[in-house]
Amino acid sequence: MLIVQKYGGTSVANIERIQNVARRAVETAGKGHSVLVVVSAMAGETDKLINLAHQINENPSTREMDLLLSSGERITCALTAMAVEKFGKKAIALTGRQLGIYTDSVHTRAHIEYITGERAKKALKDGYIVVVAGFQGITKETEEVTTLGRGGSDLSAVAIAYALRADLCEIYTDVDGVYTADPNIVKKARKIKKITYEEMLELASLGAKVLQTRSVEVAAKFNVPLMVKSSFNYNEGTLITTEDKDMEKVVVSAIAHDKNQSKITVKGALNRPGIAALIFKSIAAKNIIVDMIGQNIAKGDERADISFTIPRSETKETLKIIRDLKKEIGYTDIDVNENIGKVSIVGVGMRTHSGVAAKMFETLSEHGINIMMINTSEISVSCIIDLRHLEMAVRVLHDAFGLENELNAQLS
Amino acid sequence: MLIVQKYGGTSVANIERIQNVARRAVETAGKGHSVLVVVSAMAGETDKLINLAHQINENPSTREMDLLLSSGERITCALTAMAVEKFGKKAIALTGRQLGIYTDSVHTRAHIEYITGERAKKALKDGYIVVVAGFQGITKETEEVTTLGRGGSDLSAVAIAYALRADLCEIYTDVDGVYTADPNIVKKARKIKKITYEEMLELASLGAKVLQTRSVEVAAKFNVPLMVKSSFNYNEGTLITTEDKDMEKVVVSAIAHDKNQSKITVKGALNRPGIAALIFKSIAAKNIIVDMIGQNIAKGDERADISFTIPRSETKETLKIIRDLKKEIGYTDIDVNENIGKVSIVGVGMRTHSGVAAKMFETLSEHGINIMMINTSEISVSCIIDLRHLEMAVRVLHDAFGLENELNAQLS
Numbered sequence: 001m002l003i004v005q006k007y008g009g010t011s012v013a014n015i016e017r018i019q020n021v022a023r024r025a026v027e028t029a030g031k032g033h034s035v036l037v038v039v040s041a042m043a044g045e046t047d048k049l050i051n052l053a054h055q056i057n058e059n060p061s062t063r064e065m066d067l068l069l070s071s072g073e074r075i076t077c078a079l080t081a082m083a084v085e086k087f088g089k090k091a092i093a094l095t096g097r098q099l100g101i102y103t104d105s106v107h108t109r110a111h112i113e114y115i116t117g118e119r120a121k122k123a124l125k126d127g128y129i130v131v132v133a134g135f136q137g138i139t140k141e142t143e144e145v146t147t148l149g150r151g152g153s154d155l156s157a158v159a160i161a162y163a164l165r166a167d168l169c170e171i172y173t174d175v176d177g178v179y180t181a182d183p184n185i186v187k188k189a190r191k192i193k194k195i196t197y198e199e200m201l202e203l204a205s206l207g208a209k210v211l212q213t214r215s216v217e218v219a220a221k222f223n224v225p226l227m228v229k230s231s232f233n234y235n236e237g238t239l240i241t242t243e244d245k246d247m248e249k250v251v252v253s254a255i256a257h258d259k260n261q262s263k264i265t266v267k268g269a270l271n272r273p274g275i276a277a278l279i280f281k282s283i284a285a286k287n288i289i290v291d292m293i294g295q296n297i298a299k300g301d302e303r304a305d306i307s308f309t310i311p312r313s314e315t316k317e318t319l320k321i322i323r324d325l326k327k328e329i330g331y332t333d334i335d336v337n338e339n340i341g342k343v344s345i346v347g348v349g350m351r352t353h354s355g356v357a358a359k360m361f362e363t364l365s366e367h368g369i370n371i372m373m374i375n376t377s378e379i380s381v382s383c384i385i386d387l388r389h390l391e392m393a394v395r396v397l398h399d400a401f402g403l404e405n406e407l408n409a410q411l412s
Numbered sequence: 413m414l415i416v417q418k419y420g421g422t423s424v425a426n427i428e429r430i431q432n433v434a435r436r437a438v439e440t441a442g443k444g445h446s447v448l449v450v451v452s453a454m455a456g457e458t459d460k461l462i463n464l465a466h467q468i469n470e471n472p473s474t475r476e477m478d479l480l481l482s483s484g485e486r487i488t489c490a491l492t493a494m495a496v497e498k499f500g501k502k503a504i505a506l507t508g509r510q511l512g513i514y515t516d517s518v519h520t521r522a523h524i525e526y527i528t529g530e531r532a533k534k535a536l537k538d539g540y541i542v543v544v545a546g547f548q549g550i551t552k553e554t555e556e557v558t559t560l561g562r563g564g565s566d567l568s569a570v571a572i573a574y575a576l577r578a579d580l581c582e583i584y585t586d587v588d589g590v591y592t593a594d595p596n597i598v599k600k601a602r603k604i605k606k607i608t609y610e611e612m613l614e615l616a617s618l619g620a621k622v623l624q625t626r627s628v629e630v631a632a633k634f635n636v637p638l639m640v641k642s643s644f645n646y647n648e649g650t651l652i653t654t655e656d657k658d659m660e661k662v663v664v665s666a667i668a669h670d671k672n673q674s675k676i677t678v679k680g681a682l683n684r685p686g687i688a689a690l691i692f693k694s695i696a697a698k699n700i701i702v703d704m705i706g707q708n709i710a711k712g713d714e715r716a717d718i719s720f721t722i723p724r725s726e727t728k729e730t731l732k733i734i735r736d737l738k739k740e741i742g743y744t745d746i747d748v749n750e751n752i753g754k755v756s757i758v759g760v761g762m763r764t765h766s767g768v769a770a771k772m773f774e775t776l777s778e779h780g781i782n783i784m785m786i787n788t789s790e791i792s793v794s795c796i797i798d799l800r801h802l803e804m805a806v807r808v809l810h811d812a813f814g815l816e817n818e819l820n821a822q823l824s
Contacts, residue, residue: 015464015467015468018468019468049487052427052487052491053490053491053494055427056427056430056431056491056494056495056498057494057495057497057498060494060497061493061494061497061503063504063505064490064493064494064503064504064505065490065494067486067489067490067505067507068486068487068490068491068494070486071483071484071486071487072483074479074480074482074483074486075461075464075480075483077479078465078476078477078479078480079464079465079468079480081473081476082465082468082469082472082473082476082477082480083468083469085469085472085473085476086468086469091473091476092475092476093475093476093479095479095557097555098555143509143510145507
């Protein structure tokens with residue numbers, strides 16, 4: 001098998017951990033596999049460099065920023081290769097350029113266009129462990145250094161795994177897999193053995209922080225099997241793959257939550273075509289991401305209440321945008337609630353089972369939890385509730401859907 | 413004029429100093445010059461990286477070492493370009509690869525083969541200040557990252573100045589020029605306005621640490637005018653150039669000294685052809701550099717004393733080599749003196765003046781300083797003396813040759 005292993009910043013944070021990464025790569029090779037390792041910068045290094053840059057120029061050129069930031073991964077990939085060699089196995093460190101990771105020229109958040117991977121292929125064939133600097137690539141025409149944005153090393157790993165037709169892409173992180181809920185909140189939370197790309201994406205977008213969303217999207221698109229594991233133990237991880245028969249039996253796979261939103265309600269806005277569009281276009285123009293939207297109007301109403309949620313850190317900025325539009329919106333009042341939380345249930349099984357949302361609402365209601373807003377997708381239901389009820393909501397839903405049991409009859 | 417400015421590690425050691433470098437580059441550009449800046453890694457960074465590598469692998473692959481070490485200069489060149497832009501001037505940061513610095517493939521001490529410089533030429537023409545990562549290049553065939561060895565950024569600057577036909581190459585360091593002697597020892601030491609490449613090379617090889625020897629050699633070979641200046645003040649520096657009329661009037665230009673040698677005497681070695689060769693070949697094989705050699709034998713003597721000096725840090729290692737050769741050398745005793753110093757006078761004027769060496773010996777003798785070994789070149793005379801007399805020797809020679817006066821009649 002050809003296995004791509006990606007190690008994040010905490011997994012290469014110091015000498016001992018880099019040695020640990022090298023040891024694991026050598027162990028994998030010892031089982032007869034070809035191994036390509038993708039490494040991030042040592043934890044804190046990228047932030048340190050960003051901080052240096054901003055002390056010098058609060059608005060630095062993105063081209064120079066990429067040149068700056070790409071050095072962190074170069075350092076870890078060189079050190080990791082040295083560590084592998086110390087364990088007696090041949091190793092070669094390759095930068096994004098040397099591996100042939102070609103991107104567009106959108107500096108600091110470039111997209112990978114294609115990967116040649118010639119040197120890696122040859123080195124793997126010759127029995128080397130290949131260590132690649134994650135997060136970086138180069139442009140085709142001018143060979144400018146680019147970076148792929150936060151969490152870009154996950155993306156490097158998935159794209160390389162696809163380009164080299166790897167059998168598995170292992171993402172090593174500081175948790176040992178994807179859980180049915182945050183184990184800090186739900187004691188009985190269980191590690192999921194297998195989950196679909198779709199569910200993982202939904203979980204990630206609903207607040208779970210295990211994997212970078214874009215990398216899961218790319219893995220799904222190209223059908224790259226992903227395994228999330230911890231670099232600090234040898235526990236079995238979570239496999240992220242396409243839907244299979246086992247999974248169909250499960251209706252709800254996991255509970256996600258998000259504590260970092262605010263809810264804003266624009267009261268008594270004029271009920272005219274274009275008013276909602278105006279609000280959300282103006283907010284989007286400031287790069288603020290609106291999550292849920294709710295509007296309650298009956299036909300013929302002159303005025304409407306429009307509610308939506310945004311990242312809490314953007315509350316002030318968003319309020320300013322709305323106030324600046326007072327004339328156009330013609331609202332009577334603005335209501336702000338910074339004490340909300342979002343709880344979500346996720347599972348591909350919902351497609352073929354009815355009554356899942358009802359069960360969720362019922363469960364919350366039984367525990368006296370009031371639902372302020374609801375949002376649904378094909379494989380998830382999310383509720384905005386009072387922040388002080390959030391952890392309880394996660395626990396009671398975990399119980400209600402029987403997530404502590406591997407194959408549960410969740411709707412019995 | 414096209415001016416290349418090279419700033420060493422202490423000149424870019426922190427944010428404030430990087431801003432200072434940017435300010436100076438912008439000031440130079442403000443006078444109507446084109447400016448290309450070459451930067452080293454922030455002081456201490458390269459040592460930090462080497463230390464990390466050696467903690468992981470005491471014998472790391474030199475290829476990976478170069479990938480590792482080249483990141484320090486990338487960081488400073490990106491930050492310096494950002495700082496220049498902050499001062500309102502367009503800037504572009506270029507790595508060794510992006511400037512087109514092609515080297516041989518001798519990792520960690522590569523030689524520059526040629527420089528294309530296309531991007532730099534275009535950017536300079538378009539009014540940019542170009543900031544280049546020193547110390548690094550790439551190989552032609554496989555585009556491997558290489559580094560040029562300690563002090564390699566000086567070499568980058570000189571080679572780039574030649575390749576782009578710059579009018580001047582300024583080397584900024586923490587001293588503001590080349591002095592007639594170390595100002596810490598001789599209060600009256602005077603900064604030299606102009607000195608020849610040859611004298612500078614001689615001074616560097618005799619212990620002065622202002623410039624890296626290879627970079628002066630290259631500057632001499634291609635006739636690149638070098639100016640040594642301080643980045644911490646606006647004092648006039650020292651121009652290093654070809655010999656001109658003014659210089660001929662001066663016999664001795666400067667006094668150099670070296671405190672870091674040991675003298676070893678192999679007593680009663682067999683006086684046979686090949687014995688000296690055996691000793692020095694064996695020492696060279698361990699990469700220990702022998703400086704002075706003295707041998708006193710009369711024709712027909714059966715035994716000879718062979719003295720030589722080596723870096724003090726290599727004393728133990730050298731003694732081991734000699735002892736291992738006891739049978740072949742057949743010596744009776746080894747004498748080690750770790751308390752020696754070397755004092756040297758340097759000046760191109762010596763070529764056309766006689767009596768200079770005699771005056772040096774006389775001066776030392778007048779002050780009760782015993783000379784243990786003597787070495788001469790066309791433009792220098794060096795004496796090994798007792799370490800405790802070294803500073804006094806520098807002072808009395810500085811006086812004797814009247815170096816505090818600009819145009820002195822030194823042999824009057």
